[in-house]
Amino acid sequence: MTAMAQQQARARQGGFTLIEAVAALAIASVIILATAGLIHNVALHFDRGTRGVNEAERIVLAIDRLGADFGAARFVTRSSAAGPAVAFSAEQASTDGPAKVTFVSAAGIGSGSAAASEEVVVLTLESDGVLVRLVRRRAPWLGPRTSFETLRPGDPVVLLEGRFDISFVFGRVASNGALSWQEAWVRETVLPRFVRLVLRDRETKSDLLAEADLVVHTDAPARCAGDRAVTCLNAALAQAPAQASPPQPSAPESSQ
16 A cells, blocks of 8 residues: 555544535535524514513403502592593693693502592503503592692503504494594583593504593492482582583482
8 A cells, every 4th residue: 555545544534624524614514504593483473472471461360450440430520720620630641741640549559458449540641752651650648629720640650561552532422322432522511421531553554452441430420319400410510610511411320
């Protein structure tokens, strides 16, 4: 055997050639890249699924909170620049501030006697240009002399936040049973019967809640409970501005 043949034989016995090593590295690189891509896709879809579940849970919790607040809304009067009015106000967004809903509720957050006390609930729709937030704040209700314009509510809680559009509309029931909806509730003499939370996807404009209606159970002041409810309610409504008077129900009842 010549020296060259012996050298080639030793090279074959000693390991891989350069071409074989490069080929092995290329195959290993393809396997690593494919595995990394698979792991990335799994993690991405898992993260999206987790965010979707968390967002759905947050929406459910927000509706529960709003349902408790509106369900415990009180039929009480308040001071205003235009005269006495029911303590329930819903204003659309303007140059003076964001859209805001203000009312008196007995569904306080907490435990013990503090939870049973009446408080003013303020819901604002705030936007930073990208995200929209539904923020709940509260303030103590000190009676009819409490002015909504001078309130300084605190304890902010973000109920909803995301890339969608949020709004409220308010339902009124006429004496003939017809239901009508309006976007604002200002200087009214009665509470709305229903409050609808509208949550729409900003891109598709689809309704994410399919018209979630929240019921306002109280339809008369607490003092109007009893046999003389109609007379009492008429007297209460007479104290409010005449232009805001809605059709009066034939037999109002108090759920308080």
